[in-house]
Amino acid sequence: MATLDFFYDLASTYSYLAAVRIGPLAQAADVTVRWRPFLLGAIFKTQGYNTSPFNLHPPKGRNMVRDCERQCAELGVPFRLPSPFPAMSLLAGSVAHVGLTEGWGEDFSRAVYRAEFGEGLDIGEPAVIAAIVSRLGQDAEAALARAGSAEIKTALRAATEEAEALGIFGAPSFVTAGELFWGNDRLEQALSWAKSRAKRT
Amino acid sequence: MATLDFFYDLASTYSYLAAVRIGPLAQAADVTVRWRPFLLGAIFKTQGYNTSPFNLHPPKGRNMVRDCERQCAELGVPFRLPSPFPAMSLLAGSVAHVGLTEGWGEDFSRAVYRAEFGEGLDIGEPAVIAAIVSRLGQDAEAALARAGSAEIKTALRAATEEAEALGIFGAPSFVTAGELFWGNDRLEQALSWAKSRAKRT
Numbered sequence: 001m002a003t004l005d006f007f008y009d010l011a012s013t014y015s016y017l018a019a020v021r022i023g024p025l026a027q028a029a030d031v032t033v034r035w036r037p038f039l040l041g042a043i044f045k046t047q048g049y050n051t052s053p054f055n056l057h058p059p060k061g062r063n064m065v066r067d068c069e070r071q072c073a074e075l076g077v078p079f080r081l082p083s084p085f086p087a088m089s090l091l092a093g094s095v096a097h098v099g100l101t102e103g104w105g106e107d108f109s110r111a112v113y114r115a116e117f118g119e120g121l122d123i124g125e126p127a128v129i130a131a132i133v134s135r136l137g138q139d140a141e142a143a144l145a146r147a148g149s150a151e152i153k154t155a156l157r158a159a160t161e162e163a164e165a166l167g168i169f170g171a172p173s174f175v176t177a178g179e180l181f182w183g184n185d186r187l188e189q190a191l192s193w194a195k196s197r198a199k200r201t
Numbered sequence: 202m203a204t205l206d207f208f209y210d211l212a213s214t215y216s217y218l219a220a221v222r223i224g225p226l227a228q229a230a231d232v233t234v235r236w237r238p239f240l241l242g243a244i245f246k247t248q249g250y251n252t253s254p255f256n257l258h259p260p261k262g263r264n265m266v267r268d269c270e271r272q273c274a275e276l277g278v279p280f281r282l283p284s285p286f287p288a289m290s291l292l293a294g295s296v297a298h299v300g301l302t303e304g305w306g307e308d309f310s311r312a313v314y315r316a317e318f319g320e321g322l323d324i325g326e327p328a329v330i331a332a333i334v335s336r337l338g339q340d341a342e343a344a345l346a347r348a349g350s351a352e353i354k355t356a357l358r359a360a361t362e363e364a365e366a367l368g369i370f371g372a373p374s375f376v377t378a379g380e381l382f383w384g385n386d387r388l389e390q391a392l393s394w395a396k397s398r399a400k401r402t
Contacts, residue, residue, distance in 0.1 A: 047258060057248060059370040063383050070380075070390065169260040179271075182264050185386040189271065 002031040002198030004190060005175040007163050008109070009040035010093055010123060011086035013054075013068050016113040018172040018184040020077055023106075029191040031176075031198075035106050037096040038159040039089065040171045046164065052086045068117075078118040087116060088124035090156075094147035095129055097155045104136050111136065203232040203399030205391060206376040208364050209310070210241035211294055211324060212287035213372040214255075214269050217314040219385040220373075221278055230392040232377075232399075236307050238297040239360040240290065241372045247365065253287045269318075279319040288317060289325035291357075295348035296330055298356045305337050312337065 006022060008015035026033045044052070054061035065081055072079035092112050099105030111132045115121040121128050130140035146152060163173070167180055174181040174190035177197040181190035207223060209216035227234045245253070255262035266282055273280035293313050300306030312333045316322040322329050331341040347353060364374070368381055375382040375391035378398040382391035 057370060059368045062368060063370070063381060066381070067383070067387070167260045167263060169258060169264070180264060180267070182268070183386075185384075186268070 002029070002194040003034060003176065004031050004194045005034045005036050007036045007038055007159075007166075007168055007171060007173040007175065009038060009086075009089055009171040010096065010109065010112050010116070011089035012040060012171040013064060013081075013117060014184045015172040016117045017068070017071060017075070018187055019110050019113050020075060021184070021187060025187060025191055029195050031191050031194045035096075035100060035109060036159050036163070037093045037100075037105075037109065037156070038163045038168075038171075039093055039156065041086070041089070042160050043164050043169060047169070055085070072117075080117065080120045082116050082120045082122060084122065084124070087122055090124075091126060091129055091144075091147060092123045093156050094152050095133065095143055097152050097159075098143050098146045099133075099136075099138070102138070104138055107136055108132060203230075203395040204235060204377065205232050205395045206235045206237050208237045208239055208360075208367075208369055208372060208374040208376065210239060210287075210290055210372040211297065211310065211313050211317070212290035213241060214265060214282075214318060215385045216373040217318045218269070218272060218276070219388055220311050220314050221276060222385070222388060226388060226392055230396050232392050232395045236297075236301060236310060237360050237364070238294045238301075238306075238310065238357070239364045239369075239372075240294055240357065242287070242290070243361050244365050244370060248370070256286070273318075278315075281318065281321040283317050283321045283323060285323065285325070288323055291325075292327060292330055292345075292348060293324045294357050295353050296334065296344055298353050298360075299344050299347045300334075300337075300339070303339070305339055308337055309333060 004026065006018065008019060022033055044050075049056065054064050068079045096105050096109050096112070099108040112123055112129070115128060115132060116123045123129060126144060130144060133140040133143045166175055170182050172184055174186060176190060176194035179190075179193055181193070205227065207219065209220060223234055245251075250257065255265050269280045297306050297310050297313070300309040313324055313330070316329060316333060317324045324330060327345060331345060334341040334344045367376055371383050373385055375387060377391060377395035380394055382394070
């Protein structure tokens with residue numbers, strides 16, 4: 001069975017687009033997706049950035065917003081840039097790791113993106129994250145408590161370190177059969193690569 | 202008639218991909234393309250960069266090379282990264298402006314990209330550029346002399362200043378009906394936008 005690692009940061013605009021698209025596309029390609037939340041900000045820091053390149057370069061940031069507006073319009077999903085941008089994704093990423101061990105991590109990640117880039121909510125706020133967990137029918141208090149545990153901190157740090165070791169420098173990124181694909185625009189190619197490599201082995 | 206401005210730098214890898222693809226796609230979309238060579242390095246300088254971001258961030262640079270290899274394989278065209286990268290594109294860009302006023306600028310631009318990213322030649326070398334002009338059946342000595350004229354220097358500078366004023370921060374970029382699209386990946390969307398806006402007016 002072909003598999004694809006989907007590395008995403010919950011503060012990343014283009015990861016939102018990939019999260020919206022990846023389910024049906026992976027199903028059609030018969031590829032199993034492993035959802036891998038990580039902290040892109042930690043990788044930016046090792047590169048000498050203290051914020052998103054979209055903030056450091058205003059023309060690039062303006063184009064990103066307009067590009068997301070156009071692409072979301074085509075996909076039929078809403079888009080608005082939340083404030084602050086990028087959000088602090090440490091808590092959301094930690095809760096995603098909790099959810100992934102309990103079977104609700106993918107739904108949680110999609111719901112975080114909808115709240116953040118559909119409604120413009122600040123996912124750095126614990127109350128926003130707790131409300132999302134509750135709406136999924138889970139125990140928000142327990143999930144947020146577990147999100148602060150050493151086990152989950154280690155898991156999120158390990159995912160980030162693995163991403164960096166794989167050469168990941170942006171999100172979303174897709175990894176399959178030793179190949180790294182960067183960006184929502186490469187989702188189809190990454191899935192196709194996963195499928196064709198799985199057939200050969 | 203729908204028109205699209207294609208802003209490209211002759212040292213840009215992804216502009217090579219766009220130059221390979223844009224002719225047939227624009228014809229199919231019934232869109233007229235205006236080829237607009239400019240100097241991306243001059244815009245990078247105003248942003249505080251002295252070289253390509255692909256050189257400043259080695260993981261990003263490695264991914265760009267692998268991504269271009271994969272995409273060129275799909276397109277059936279060769280790819281190799283020349284040295285130095287990025288090349289000095291001042292001379293090639295100037296000669297492109299000469300050619301565009303004389304009817305051979307598009308063929309010249311495609312030939313420069315093939316020499317640079319297909320054969321790995323250094324397009325900063327006058328002899329390389331002269332050979333390309335000659336192979337197009339043009340007078341290389343006259344073209345290179347005119348490339349150094351005040352008229353052509355002004356034209357290249359004006360294109361670069363217009364690009365910057367339009368918010369362009371990378372290459373290739375496509376502009377139509379006041380909308381800016383960045384990157385080879387947006388070529389189809391930009392053409393579609395040009396076509397649909399032309400229909401409405």
